[in-house]
Amino acid sequence: MLTDLLGIPPQVLFGQLLLGLINGAFYAVLSLGLAVIFGLLNIVNFAHGALYMLGAFSTYFLAKYLGVGYWGALILAPLIVGALGIVIERYLLRRLTGVDHLYGLLLTFGLALVIEGIFVKLFGASGIPYPTPPQLTGGINLGFMFLPYYRAWVVVASLIVCIATWVLFERTKIGSYLRAGTENPQLLQAFGVNVPVLTTLAYGYGVALAAFAGVLAAPITQVSPLMGSNLIIVVFAVVVIGGMGSIVGAVVTGLAMGVVEGLTKVFWPEASATVIFLVMAIVLVLRPAGLFGKSA
Amino acid sequence: MNILKKLALGVSATAMIASAAAAEVSDGKVKIGVLTDMSSTYSDLAGNGSVVAAEMAIADFGGTAAGAPIELISADHQNKADIAANKARQWGDSEQVDVFAELVTTSVALAVFEIAKQQNKLALVSGAASSPLTSDACIPTGIHWTYNTRALAVGTGSAVVKEGGDTWYFLTADYAFGESLERDVAAVVEAEGGQVLGSIKHPFPSSDFSSFVLQAQASGAKVVGLANAGADTVNAIKAANEFGLVAAGQSIAALLTFITDIHALGLDTAQGIQLTTGFYWDLNDETRAWSQRFNEKTGTMPTMVQAGVYSSVMHYLKAVEAAGTDDTDAVLAKMREMPVDDFFAKGGEVRSDGRMVHDMYLARVKAPAESTGPWDYYDIVRTIPGEEAFGPLSESNCPTK
Structure with a gap:
């Protein structure tokens, strides 16, 4: 047995694979949002982690001030934060069209620092607990591990959203407009399609995906101002490995990197925070456009 | 001599006396620098509350020491x-x-120790935990005030072993502090007849502990010791609950837990946790009075780190006053000579290895039904005498002790 050779009992290995997949589901949804935004707006959205955090905080606010529970927040929080994204695109990012990528990166990075700074000031760094929805508390013993129902739900919900996004972009009319907009916006505009509105909506959608991941994360980690900054760099590495702007690449790489990280946590836990960057470096050397990217 | 002349003489005489006093104080002022984590993982347990505590100490002292004004500056070391x-x-x-005051995070304290040693300045450590700060890594001018990993091991570690938790598995933050805490607790566990089955070092900080919790479950140890702090501890406890670690019969020993962690977790999740602390706001009238004042300024109750900042700064100012100068060696001599007597410590002693020895407390987190109001979180189970908590001076490897 391979597992015996590695000195790890098989049940531990299966458990870690499953956990890796669960974490990978988060990476997939987050990197998907980044890929959508980069693909259509050519913006490296460093505010993504902060917007993910806002998704979790919206969930908390909705429960605290409006009595809206988890299931309502799953719909409402992405809409609210997505609307904020539309405002950001319309009034800030729009001004940077046509200039170097670096400006967009700096602007979104600055935004992230400001948003996170304000939330640390208001709520502290320890975060606030958010309860698991009553329908999903408890779990099932799989024999090799105890699987909380909520974690299983996270994988299912993430996959549904990822597939829906793929269908939206690859199989619908709006999707074809969006893809055409990235290829040749002038021509598309000449056909009578309102390209600026399209890109605004695309940014809003990418942001809503981040907020959706934030809602999913709320019952698992503390709702904390720093939850996004811990994650964002890893997610960027995932996007780079998958190929900037590739939707399928983002999802598949997200899941794969979750598994890679999970296995590293067994064999060499100290390196688990670094392993994804190692993969990134190797991929950049061998395939600079990323695993699923089209080389320029 | 007319009245005007007399007045002028009087004024200049007063000015001369004042400047004579201030001449004993370098640059005419006593300046305290609070270096803390204002924005990251440890900002709730230290952070702005530490700065507030230092400000309170200065205000309570009257704003001047040895005739010179006291000034405070602070910065975020992230x-x-x-x-x-x-x-x-x-x-x-x-x-x-x-x-230099506060200095949370062991790596920070070690780095500032190096500077303090070069510049012959005092370093009052409150937030950092590692016991080597007053042993192998000590400096002549460093004072470790609030707690250390040895005291945590003696408090929580031995209490858990005595209750039957004799096999341990550690989840350890992968830096100097985590290693120091694991080492100290493992020593206590083994000395009490327990056994350490293994440990895992997790990156600092980590947000997802599910994988580590799963490995701890597989180890079969009765006790899972968390040798980490702040948000890491909070997330590890949450993951342990979610994955049914406690329900399956294993128990968690959160070896370094602050009251802000309990506040963040909520009593539903945190109830029953045993922890060792250097301070609790609800110990007696004095601690309640000070903590209430702190609460009015910050909206939270003080952690032991923040209370320790007040106590250490206050003791420093008393020593400056007694020495009549801010000269490092003179002030250090006075700090060692005078007992620490305030709401934080009774009869505390600053030892020659830099350890401030004072009583510690073993506490148990209340169940939600037992808590009668906001921040009513702990039952004090036992007072751990200072000598037992921090060990005798002979145990320290500090070369300059």
Whole structure:
């Protein structure tokens, strides 16, 4: 047995694979949002982690001030934060069209620092607990591990959203407009399609995906101002490995990197925070456009 | 001599006396630099509350020491040793800072110790935990005030072993502090007849502990010791609950837990946790009175780190006053000579290895039904005498003790 050779009992290995997949589901949804935004707006959205955090905080606010529970927040929080994204695109990012990528990166990075700074000031760094929805508390013993129902739900919900996004972009009319907009916006505009509105909506959608991941994360980690900054760099590495702007690449790489990280946590836990960057470096050397990217 | 002349003489005489006093104080002021984590993982347990505590100490002392005004500056080191070292060097070199205070995170404390040693300035450590700060890594001018990993091991570690938790598995933050805490607790566990089955070092900080919790479950140890702090501890406890670690019969020993962690977790999740602390706001009238004042300024109850900042700064100012100067060696001698007597410590002693020895407390987190109001979180189970908590001076490897 391979597992015996590695000195790890098989049940531990299966458990870690499953956990890796669960974490990978988060990476997939987050990197998907980044890929959508980069693909259509050519913006490296460093505010993504902060917007993910806002998704979790919206969930908390909705429960605290409006009595809206988890299931309502799953719909409402992405809409609210997505609307904020539309405002950001319309009034800030729009001004940077046509200039170097670096400006967009700096602007979104600055935004992230400001948003996170304000939330640390208001709520502290320890975060606030958010309860698991009553329908999903408890779990099932799989024999090799105890699987909380909520974690299983996270994988299912993430996959549904990822597939829906793929269908939206690859199989619908709006999707074809969006893809055409990235290829040749002038021509598309000449056909009578309102390209600026399209890109605004695309940014809003990418942001809503981040907020959706934030809602999913709320019952698992503390709702904390720093939850996004811990994650964002890893997610960027995932996007780079998958190929900037590739939707399928983002999802598949997200899941794969979750598994890679999970296995590293067994064999060499100290390196688990670094392993994804190692993969990134190797991929950049061998395939600079990323695993699923089209080389320029 | 007319009245005007007399007045002028009087004024100049007063000015001369004042300047004579101030001449004993370098640059005419006593300057305290609070270097802490204002924005990252440890900002709730130290952070702005530490600055507030230092301000309270200065205000309570009257704003002047040895005839010179007291000034406070603060900076955010973001838990990064390089930032802390640069800031401390700049403060010492060009901003006339006499003493560095707070210094949460072991790596930060070690870096600032190096600067304090070069510049012969005092370093009052409150937030950092590692016991080597007053042993192998000690400096002549470093004082470790609030707690250390040895005291945590003696308090929580031995209490858990005595209750039957004799096999341990550690989840350890992968840096100097985590290693120090694991080492100290493992020593206590083994000395009490327990056994350490293994440990896993997790990156600092980590947000997802599910994988580590699963490995701890597979180890079969009765006790899972968390050798980490702040948000890491909070997330590890949450994951342990979610994955049914406690329900399956294993127990968690959160070896370093602050009251802000309990506040963040909520009593539903945190109830029953045993922890060792150097301070609790609800110990007696004195602690309640001070903590209430702190609460009015910050909206939270003080952690032991923040209370320790007040106590250490206050003791420093008393020593400056008694020595009549802010000269490091003279003040240090006075700090060692005078007992620490305030709401934080009774009969505390600053030892020659830099350890401030005072009583510690073993506490148990209340169940939600037992808690009668906000921040009513702990039952004090036992007072651990200072000598037992921190060990005798002979145990310290500090070369200058």
